[in-house]
Amino acid sequence: MRLPGRTREESTDTGRLTGTARLDRRTKRLCGRLRPGEIAVINHVDVDRVAADALVACKPAAVVNAVPSISGRYPNLGPEVLLKAGIPLIDGVGEDVFDALKDGQKIEIEDNRVLVRGEEIATGVAQTLEQVSADMDTARAGLSVQMEAFAANTMEYLKRERELLLDGVGVPDVETDFSGRHCLIVIRGYNYKDDIDVLRPYIREFRPVLVGVDGGSDALLEAGYTPDMIVGDMDSVSDDALRCGAEVVVHAYADGRAPAMERMEKLGVPAVTFPAAATSEDIAMLLADEKGASLIVAVGTHVTLVEFLDKGRGGMASTFLTRLRVGGKLVDAKGVSRLYRQNVSVSAMLLLITSAIAAMTAAVAVSTVGRSFVEIFADWWDGLIFQIQRLFS
Numbered sequence: 001m002r003l004p005g006r007t008r009e010e011s012t013d014t015g016r017l018t019g020t021a022r023l024d025r026r027t028k029r030l031c032g033r034l035r036p037g038e039i040a041v042i043n044h045v046d047v048d049r050v051a052a053d054a055l056v057a058c059k060p061a062a063v064v065n066a067v068p069s070i071s072g073r074y075p076n077l078g079p080e081v082l083l084k085a086g087i088p089l090i091d092g093v094g095e096d097v098f099d100a101l102k103d104g105q106k107i108e109i110e111d112n113r114v115l116v117r118g119e120e121i122a123t124g125v126a127q128t129l130e131q132v133s134a135d136m137d138t139a140r141a142g143l144s145v146q147m148e149a150f151a152a153n154t155m156e157y158l159k160r161e162r163e164l165l166l167d168g169v170g171v172p173d174v175e176t177d178f179s180g181r182h183c184l185i186v187i188r189g190y191n192y193k194d195d196i197d198v199l200r201p202y203i204r205e206f207r208p209v210l211v212g213v214d215g216g217s218d219a220l221l222e223a224g225y226t227p228d229m230i231v232g233d234m235d236s237v238s239d240d241a242l243r244c245g246a247e248v249v250v251h252a253y254a255d256g257r258a259p260a261m262e263r264m265e266k267l268g269v270p271a272v273t274f275p276a277a278a279t280s281e282d283i284a285m286l287l288a289d290e291k292g293a294s295l296i297v298a299v300g301t302h303v304t305l306v307e308f309l310d311k312g313r314g315g316m317a318s319t320f321l322t323r324l325r326v327g328g329k330l331v332d333a334k335g336v337s338r339l340y341r342q343n344v345s346v347s348a349m350l351l352l353i354t355s356a357i358a359a360m361t362a363a364v365a366v367s368t369v370g371r372s373f374v375e376i377f378a379d380w381w382d383g384l385i386f387q388i389q390r391l392f393s
Contacts, residue, residue: 017109019061034058047078062088075139093124171290179292182208186216189300217241232280234260282322
């Protein structure tokens with residue numbers, strides 16, 4: 001397979017890389033077991049920024065994509081993120097690569113070729129920042145078509161899920177008490193780590209219900225918090241997170257099928273299902289709203305039109321409508337780390353220390369106990385000086 005407007009001869013050399021191949025057709029699932037220095041082999045059309053950020057965090061030696069990372073449908077952000085992180089990206093090697101390779105096998109990347117023991121098994125296109133920029137410009141020209149499709153998907157979803165959106169029909173009963181409380185929903189999306197750090201004072205003061213959406217529960221644990229509830233299809237959450245004691249709500253298909261329940265049974269973790277055609281982050285918001293949360297603070301969710309389209313699926317229409325549904329309750333913490341940082345300057349710290357010392361000195365000077373202590377200390381100091389003088393006399 002070839003990227004639009006590219007030929008194999010136009011590829012840029014990546015040099016020669018050797019590493020262990022990790023294969024998975026689902027990028028999110030692959031990131032759960034990808035280790036630094038390994039080569040990620042994925043099958044991801046229009047790599048979005050969230051997927052790229054997850055890959056970058058794993059520090060692979062290279063990424064090999066069976067299909068185009070930029071199809072031209074819309075300007076997706078993932079390829080640029082990978083290349084700016086210094087990770088070579090080989091595109092369009094063909095889906096046969098999943099038959100030709102085995103997970104854990106040693107492979108080599110030379111220029112735009114995938115080799116096993118020196119034998120070429122797949123050839124693609126080595127992406128460059130210049131070509132990605134050109135492809136993104138081309139993709140922007142077709143953005144209007146994607147907007148029309150997005151609008152159509154939105155209307156279709158509204159017709160299909162109007163009872164859930166308008167009346168809360170289908171929301172399961174849960175033990176976690178949301179009534180009158182703030183709720184913090186964490187999705188492992190854009191800038192989630194920085195935003196959680198900035199929100200620490202808010203979490204300490206208001207003690208909101210902590211809800212992790214799939215991998216967002218691991219993000220809360222990494223930040224030192226224990227989620228009260230975990231919501232999602234459980235394809236990117238660790239066993240440790242599921243066993244942390246949080247209430248688990250499994251996102252099921254609209255027809256009631258919930259493949260993740262088998263995993264819950266194996267782990268011995270009780271769970272309830274929430275059948276809906278919406279995304280997992282959407283049902284977390286709908287659940288919190290329906291159960292009486294007074295405020296919903298979201299970290300890592302999608303806000304802009306480009307971010308909606310960057311997910312590359314019609315299901316993002318549910319996110320748009322869900323935000324209309326929860327209305328004024330929703331506060332998006334996205335990017336708050338860039339707006340406000342709690343930096344303490346050196347001068348402020350020195351002033352604080354000096355003030356503390358001055359206050360202690362004043363307290364000692366005016367109190368009877370303090371004066372007695374000063375006299376005792378003065379006598380001890382005089383005795384010490386006397387002993388030192390005797391040693392040298």
